[in-house]
Amino acid sequence: LWAPEPDQLFRVPEGWRSEGRVAPSHPLGLTFALRQRNRDRLEALVAELSSPRSTHYGRFLSLAEVGALVAPSLETLDVVGAWLEEHGVSECQVVATMDFLQCQMPAGTAERLLPGARFHRFVNEEQRSVALSPTPYSLSKEMQEHVDFVGGLHRFPPEKRALVRSWAAKEPGPRST
Amino acid sequence: FHLGVTPAVLRKRYNLTEADVGGSPNSSQACAQFLEQYFHPADLSEFMHLFGGGFPHLSSVDQVVGHQGGGKAGLEASLDVEYLMSAGANISTWVFSNAGRHEGQEPFLAWLLELSNRSSLPWVHSVSYGDDEDSLSAAYMQRVNVEFQKAAVRGVTILFASGDSGAGCRTVQRGKHVFRPSFPASSPYVTTVGGTSFQHPFLVSVEVSDYISGGGFSNVFPMPEYQTSAVKWFLSTAPKLPPSSYFNASGRAYPDLAALSDNYWVVSNRIPLPWVSGTSASTPVVAGILALINDRRLQRGLPPLGFLNPALYRLQDQGHGAALFDVTSGCHLSCLDAIVEGQGFCAAPSWDPVTGWGTPNFPELLRALMD
Numbered sequence A: 001l002w003a004p005e006p007d008q009l010f011r012v013p014e015g016w017r018s019e020g021r022v023a024p025s026h027p028l029g030l031t032f033a034l035r036q037r038n039r040d041r042l043e044a045l046v047a048e049l050s051s052p053r054s055t056h057y058g059r060f061l062s063l064a065e066v067g068a069l070v071a072p073s074l075e076t077l078d079v080v081g082a083w084l085e086e087h088g089v090s091e092c093q094v095v096a097t098m099d100f101l102q103c104q105m106p107a108g109t110a111e112r113l114l115p116g117a118r119f120h121r122f123v124n125e126e127q128r129s130v131a132l133s134p135t136p137y138s139l140s141k142e143m144q145e146h147v148d149f150v151g152g153l154h155r156f157p158p159e160k161r162a163l164v165r166s167w168a169a170k171e172p173g174p175r176s177t
Numbered sequence B: 001f002h003l004g005v006t007p008a009v010l011r012k013r014y015n016l017t018e019a020d021v022g023g024s025p026n027s028s029q030a031c032a033q034f035l036e037q038y039f040h041p042a043d044l045s046e047f048m049h050l051f052g053g054g055f056p057h058l059s060s061v062d063q064v065v066g067h068q069g070g071g072k073a074g075l076e077a078s079l080d081v082e083y084l085m086s087a088g089a090n091i092s093t094w095v096f097s098n099a100g101r102h103e104g105q106e107p108f109l110a111w112l113l114e115l116s117n118r119s120s121l122p123w124v125h126s127v128s129y130g131d132d133e134d135s136l137s138a139a140y141m142q143r144v145n146v147e148f149q150k151a152a153v154r155g156v157t158i159l160f161a162s163g164d165s166g167a168g169c170r171t172v173q174r175g176k177h178v179f180r181p182s183f184p185a186s187s188p189y190v191t192t193v194g195g196t197s198f199q200h201p202f203l204v205s206v207e208v209s210d211y212i213s214g215g216g217f218s219n220v221f222p223m224p225e226y227q228t229s230a231v232k233w234f235l236s237t238a239p240k241l242p243p244s245s246y247f248n249a250s251g252r253a254y255p256d257l258a259a260l261s262d263n264y265w266v267v268s269n270r271i272p273l274p275w276v277s278g279t280s281a282s283t284p285v286v287a288g289i290l291a292l293i294n295d296r297r298l299q300r301g302l303p304p305l306g307f308l309n310p311a312l313y314r315l316q317d318q319g320h321g322a323a324l325f326d327v328t329s330g331c332h333l334s335c336l337d338a339i340v341e342g343q344g345f346c347a348a349p350s351w352d353p354v355t356g357w358g359t360p361n362f363p364e365l366l367r368a369l370m371d
Helices: A039-050 A063-070 A074-086 A107-113 A141-145 B007-013 B041-051 B075-087 B107-117 B138-153 B225-237 B279-299 B362-370
Strands: A016-021 A027-034 A092-094 A100-106 A120-124 A129-132 A147-151 B028-034 B063-066 B092-098 B124-127 B157-161 B170-173 B176-178 B191-198 B207-209 B216-222 B251-254 B257-260 B264-268 B271-277 B331-333 B343-346
Touching: A027 A074, A027 A107, A039 A063, A039 B138, A063 B138, A074 A100, A074 A141, A100 A107, A100 B107, A147 B138, B007 B075, B007 B257, B028 B075, B028 B107, B028 B279, B041 B075, B041 B264, B041 B271, B063 B107, B075 B092, B075 B264, B075 B271, B075 B279, B092 B107, B107 B138, B124 B279, B138 B157, B138 B216, B157 B279, B191 B279, B207 B257, B225 B251, B257 B279, B279 B362
Parallel strands: B028 B092, B028 B124, B063 B092, B124 B157, B157 B191, B191 B257
Antiparallel strands: A016 A120, A027 A100, A027 A147, A092 A100, A120 A129, B170 B176, B191 B207, B216 B251, B264 B271, B331 B343
């Protein structure tokens, strides 16, 4: 087995609480980031098209051209497609550039597909709920060449809020020594 | 004299005249919302009624992508839309609303997927979202970085708020701290916006760095070529730097530029609220100003700006130093320990990791980027 994100921290943010494991039939949506082709070429193109010194400055690509550049190889699409089908996952949508696959499946299937994952339901103070896995997932070694990571397992929705501070509270207090 | 930052104050400070509004049918701008934070069209309308006098503007959003729920408006969403449409006045505006409605769907990933799925996108995007770099997997950050490259080659400008925790702080072992960079602010393929405040809080005066302004050096992404000389200059000339063990001097340094981030007025749920602050305020302002520059470029048959940083870091070399107001005083927050005593980096002449190159001087920045 291979763990794509062993370094991803699972941290329950303040205001969220666990409500235990979800039922195996609980519907989930996971995002598979498929390995793209021509990443080096893409990086070089960014420099060429964005640098005012370049003769190609501003000659931007269309979405179709970007797709043609980075879309995963047929082998990747075949291998990942067959693996998902083998596990009974068929409800998938691919993005225009072919490098993300969004699939719907029950939690039980997701846990068989991604050994190590255990989906729990977390609820916040506004009754927003998410099903995430506090334990790391893995993929079969065969997938190492074809998948970058699987989204929807560990990261909570962003909680960033605008600051509201009064003028009186603007300056930080005296520093402790 | 003013009682807080409003569109009129921003337009005066950044030298935007009544005529500096959009006019091209092809220019466009957007902001992205996460969680279930929604803006109310009625708030935007009231905001423009109260604060939009003196310059032509639109009072409604052209397109909402995703689910725009009911209930109370979110302060963050109101702030984004109201100031994006005040700086980028008269420019078609989209809101990407990414609540992540299906369980397991990551709202930020949902936004990235939208970018990969739409053949037609607004040219400028303002995003106020960030996570600690050390909380995210390398595989995730590297792939998100590639998604920004995909947007860059399409001519899309993406701006991220630099964060509101200064240099940040993380304990690596008992009593030993390091600064804590934020992602995607630390991606070399986005333009990151820091924050400033007026030296005199009630006058449209010179700006100093806002102590909350996020900034520093990535521990994941190496320093891109476009910024090496500017950052090396800062590191070699700064009168006082934090100990080198606190940051990775060879990493991508941010922010790239800044705008006012303190004491904004926002209308949310029909109530005008003062004292709204943070780099989530400065980011839509810079986004709107860049959308105006795109507007002029498109009117002249030039391509949009696209990924701005390579051009931005060359302005100084090309003699366009007046394009940004250099912010040279004030320091930002960091670890509260005996070594750094709560102080991170300090603003300095030219680029610095608190306010980048400084804040926009619209007519000069326009001239430089039309050149």
